[in-house]
Every structure is written in structure tokens, then in C-alpha cells.
Amino acid sequence: MLAVHDFLKSAQRGAVAIAAALLLAVSAKAQSDPLPSWNDTAPKAAIVAFVEKVTTENSPDFVPEPERIAVFDNDGTLWVEHPMYTQLAFALDRVKAEAAAHPEWKDKQPFKAVLEGDMKALAAAGEKGLVELIMETHADMTHDEFQKVVSEWIATARDPKFNKLYTELVYQPMLELLAYLRANGFKTFIVSGGGIEFVRP
Structure with missing residues (x-):
């Protein structure tokens, strides 16, 4: 009876260990995904490929950090624009x-x-x-x-x-994109038809 009990406890510990390993693997994948709320789409893959290409030193497309600049519109891109600006x-x-x-x-x-x-x-x-x-x-x-x-x-x-x-009313995918670019040495700017004195606050 003791042997069966030990076997069950051992099996239970093994199952817990496997479950923990799976959770860690899923968590690591989520943490390694710089754009988690983006669907796995061609645009997402293109963004990641572009960032890797311009930030890899031996790449022919390498861009030095001081020259990495990304510019975004505001309305409809970073915050809601419908039904009105x-x-x-x-x-x-x-x-x-x-x-x-x-x-x-x-x-x-x-x-x-x-x-x-x-x-x-x-x-x-x-x-x-x-x-x-x-x-x-x-x-x-x-x-x-x-x-x-x-x-x-x-x-x-x-x-x-x-x-x-x-x-x-902001767009989570765009916030992730801004954070991803900044983490890779990009300066990010917002260019908007809205007044700067309004947008900044």
C-alpha cells in the first residue's frame, strides 16, 4: 500500500512539474512576444523583421540608434476619432x-x-x-x-x-508598438492635425 501511495505522490509531483513547465513555456513565449495583442499577421511579422533588420549591427540595413526615428499620427491611431475627433x-x-x-x-x-x-x-x-x-x-x-x-x-x-x-479609448496594439520601438532604440514622435497644446495634456 505504501508503494502505491508513494507512486501516486510521485506521479502527482510529476504532473505538477509538467504543468509548471508548460506554464513557464507559455509565459516565456508571451514575454518574448513584443506585440502580444497583435494577431499573428503579416504586418506583425513585417514589423518584427524590420526592427530586427535595422537593429542588427552586421545587417546591411543597420540603422545607428541616434538615427532610429518612428513617427505616428494621433487620431484614429493612438486614440479614438469616431464619432468625432x-x-x-x-x-x-x-x-x-x-x-x-x-x-x-x-x-x-x-x-x-x-x-x-x-x-x-x-x-x-x-x-x-x-x-x-x-x-x-x-x-x-x-x-x-x-x-x-x-x-x-x-x-x-x-x-x-x-x-x-x-x-x-486608446489602441493597445499601438501602445505595444511604441514600447517595442522604444525598447529597440527608436525615438518616437506623434504628428497630428490636432493642436500641440491640446495633445500634450
């Missing part, structure tokens, strides 16, 4: 917040459209109307005052489509 959502909220100080806005487009929630009329105002909104809602503040207003807004503003904070 985040900076436009900020401008619309600023119109509503500042409306009491500007009674003329209730009769003046594109401000009237914003205050009435008339997105069709707002869209009809076109680029000219958008520029007017941005100018009115982003002006007459110092750099520090504007950063404070943006920081306070971004801390509580929620996207109308997903009902989540804008800071929660």
Missing part, C-alpha cells in the same frame, strides 16, 4: 461651458448648432465653422491656463459613442 469634442464642450458669457452665440452659427445639438447644421458650417469654433474656444488664455482647462476636461470627458473616458 477628440479635440472637436473638447471645442463643443467649451462652447457649452462658455455660452453664458456669450449670449450672442444662441443666434450665431456654428455656435447655435452646437448649443442646440444640431450636428447637421454644424457639419454644414464646414471647415470655416470648425476654425471659428476652435478660435473662440481656444483663445484668450495663456499656455498654462489652456493646459489646465484641457487637463480638467480630459479627466472627466466621456466619448458619446462608448461612454468611456477619452483616456480609456
Whole structure:
């Protein structure tokens, strides 16, 4: 009976050891995968191959670390852009917040459209109307005052489509890509049509 008991305990320890080894192997693979949330696709393989090629010293495609630069767009790449750009959502909220100080806005487009929630009329105002909104809602503040207003807004503003904070609506695969490139000596930059004073906070 003792021999059977010892055998079972030994077998149990062996099973635990095998399970632990498998878990370690899976964990090591996950840790060695620089882009874990990317599907195993051709773009992922191309990115990894490119990074290996430009960071391997004896490669004909080697790029010295000071020259490794990667540039990314912001809207739709690093944070959500639908149903509207985040900076436009900020401008619309600023119109509503500042409306009491500007009674003329209730009769003046594109401000009237914003205050009435008339997105069709707002869209009809076109680029000219958008520029007017941005100018009115982003002006007459110092750099520090504007950063404070943006920081306070971004801390509580929620996207109308997903009902989540804008800071929660980022793309995990792109965050992984940025981290992977930085870990391999790339300087990364964001280039955006959005205002730098808005994007930074």
C-alpha cells in the first residue's frame, strides 16, 4: 500500500512539474512576444523583421540608434476619432461651458448648432465653422491656463459613442508598438492635425 501511495505522490509531483513547465513555456513565449495583442499577421511579422533588420549591427540595413526615428499620427491611431475627433469634442464642450458669457452665440452659427445639438447644421458650417469654433474656444488664455482647462476636461470627458473616458479609448496594439520601438532604440514622435497644446495634456 505504501508503494502505491508513494507512486501516486510521485506521479502527482510529476504532473505538477509538467504543468509548471508548460506554464513557464507559455509565459516565456508571451514575454518574448513584443506585440502580444497583435494577431499573428503579416504586418506583425513585417514589423518584427524590420526592427530586427535595422537593429542588427552586421545587417546591411543597420540603422545607428541616434538615427532610429518612428513617427505616428494621433487620431484614429493612438486614440479614438469616431464619432468625432477628440479635440472637436473638447471645442463643443467649451462652447457649452462658455455660452453664458456669450449670449450672442444662441443666434450665431456654428455656435447655435452646437448649443442646440444640431450636428447637421454644424457639419454644414464646414471647415470655416470648425476654425471659428476652435478660435473662440481656444483663445484668450495663456499656455498654462489652456493646459489646465484641457487637463480638467480630459479627466472627466466621456466619448458619446462608448461612454468611456477619452483616456480609456486608446489602441493597445499601438501602445505595444511604441514600447517595442522604444525598447529597440527608436525615438518616437506623434504628428497630428490636432493642436500641440491640446495633445500634450
